[in-house]
Amino acid sequence: MFAGNDLTCIRGERVVFRGLDFVAAPGVALVLQGPNGAGKSSLLRLAAGLLTAAEGALTWNGTAITQDPDAHSACLVYVGHLDAVKPALTARENLAFWSRLGGGPAEVGGALESLGLGPLADVRTRLLSAGERRRLNLARLALRPAKLWLLDEPTVSLDAASVALFAALARAHLGAGGLIIAATHVALDLPGRVLAMRSNARAA
Amino acid sequence: MNAFARIFARDASLAFRHGGGAGLAVAFFVLTVTLFPLGIGPETQILERVSAGVVWVAALLATLLSLDRLFQADYEDGSLDLLALAPLPLALVVLAKCAAHWLTTGLPLLIAAPVLALLLNMDAGGLGALVLAMLLGTPILSIFGAIGAALTVGVRRGGVLLTILVLPLYIPVLIFGVCAIEGAISGLGARPHLLVLGALLLGALALGPWAAAASLRLNLD
The missing domain is CATH 3.40.50.300 (P-loop containing nucleotide triphosphate hydrolases)
Incomplete structure (x- = not known):
């Protein structure tokens, strides 16, 4: 509580x-x-x-x-109204950084899939739409319990x-x-x- | 220490990626120094006399240009909030970012400096002292710069304010950096000046990250 x-x-x-x-x-x-x-x-x-x-x-x-x-x-996991996404990195690299920073694994395919980002995993995030970046930010929720x-x-x-x-x-x-x-x-x-x-x- | 290495590696690789600006500081450094022979004229004695000061002043200004890269992007895209919640004290986050900043800014300046010094006809006896002084001095520039960058991180177009805040802090580095080179050339020895630079570096390492972390907390509020 x-x-x-x-x-x-x-x-x-x-x-x-x-x-x-x-x-x-x-x-x-x-x-x-x-x-x-x-x-x-x-x-x-x-x-x-x-x-x-x-x-x-x-x-x-x-x-x-x-x-x-x-x-x-x-x-806790905090998802603010800013997406904390680096445009020069791919979706997978972005998420893997936050995962490993929290002591988790470098493999983040499952978390990307859980928000439907699997096909976009290796796209530079500056090419993603606002909604896709938002999903990448939300994918941090699926990284660790x-x-x-x-x-x-x-x-x-x-x-x-x-x-x-x-x-x-x-x-x-x-x-x-x-x-x-x-x-x-x-x-x-x-x-x-x-x-x-x-x-x-x-x-x- | 794992989280420290992650932040260091991320910042260093971001600097070399598209739009990271790793090469900009050293390009600015080279261009500024090459302007002096064009402006002053080719008299070798005059260039020799001003070489140490010109190289150091250009290095300070080049470092200043790169400081907004330290925290600004992370502040604007919300990454700084998450870094503040990371399992690493914020002061060590700052130190990791300073280390990455030095690797992508200070080290290239250090490598370019002896070549530029030769261009300005610096006495060959001063080159060793120049490299040593820059080896000790450029990390101080990154750390002192981080304090200014952290204080101005919430300010839109804070570049000029950052310059005004940080340049006075850079003066000791400039003075002892130039004195080390001139001491080596004149035969008086560079050692005392290098020792002072070393002491400044230790002081900066001990206090700078905590000061910058406190300023960042203030700006996250």
């Missing part, structure tokens, strides 16, 4: 949200919904440990992530067939007792709960 208690996030001079609580439980996706600027991306970056909360704490079964940040980043997936608009620029591939991957992850926190406007047909976020325009 991954939870946030009484979180306050301040970016620059602006309070993005204040007093926010959430609980992400195994097998149920936590879907963040809210207008632009409500802090969905900020909450995901906070959960990844890329941002620090001004107040409040994030906990794994009651233990704060600040006690062991390395263990926390080892058990990580407990927590943090997904920022994972289905942007995906076609219907790719959304279905991704949803199948996410369902399998939830079925295996994984956790998902996702900001999305698309109904993914996952077992999930919605966390409604309001926009907060007050100054700090």
Whole structure:
């Protein structure tokens, strides 16, 4: 169980949200919904440990992530709204780098196949479309079993067939007792709960 | 250390790929230095007198040009977020990137420098000191440069700001680099200057990656 208690996030001079609580439980996706600027991306970056909360704490079964940040980043995969794809490398080289950086194997054919990228494995990624690059970024989810997936608009620029591939991957992850926190406007047909976020325009 | 080697290998290979810009710094270095004989004129005494300074100043400027490659692309395409979450302290990520930057920028400058020094009629007695001084000095340029590059990574078109931040840090390298060559030529010896450069390199290695990592964290926020 991954939870946030009484979180306050301040970016620059602006309070993005204040007093926010959430609980992400195994097998149920936590879907963040809210207008632009409500802090969905900020909450995901906070959960990844890329941002620090001004107040409040994030906990794994009651233990704060600040006690062991390395263990926390080892058990999550963060998919931001940028694709982290190097145009000069092929799809396979891009994915193999992230796999080996995380201590995984250099062979990433299975992960590429799981998002339908098999035929594009040896194409330079600067020739790929936005949706294909997005799928390459999502393929990192299939590299290693990580407990927590943090997904920022994972289905942007995906076609219907790719959304279905991704949803199948996410369902399998939830079925295996994984956790998902996702900001999305698309109904993914996952077992999930919605966390409604309001926009907060007050100054700090 | 595996993750360190992966990042080093990726950055080095990216620099040699399409649009990586590995050759640009050394091309800039060669062109700038060859402009001096054209501008100053062919009097060998004058060229000999300015050779050490010209080679070093051109090397500093060539390094500056290549610094935006260190973190900017990774910041813009989101890779930096993932590198910050990698199972490696961010300071070591920075050090791996600096090492790759040195291999693709500093080392080519080091190889080109003696040839350019001969072009400027540098006394042959100074060439050994030039190579040694650049061997110690160019890694410092990469590491100090990484601090500036990390501070300006979120700034659009931060190139000029980066130059203003980093050039003052490069002054000690310039002074001791030139003094080492002139010491060798005049017979006073290059050793003390090379020792100072060595000390600067150790200091940079010890502090630079942590300073750059802290600046990157600030910019990821």
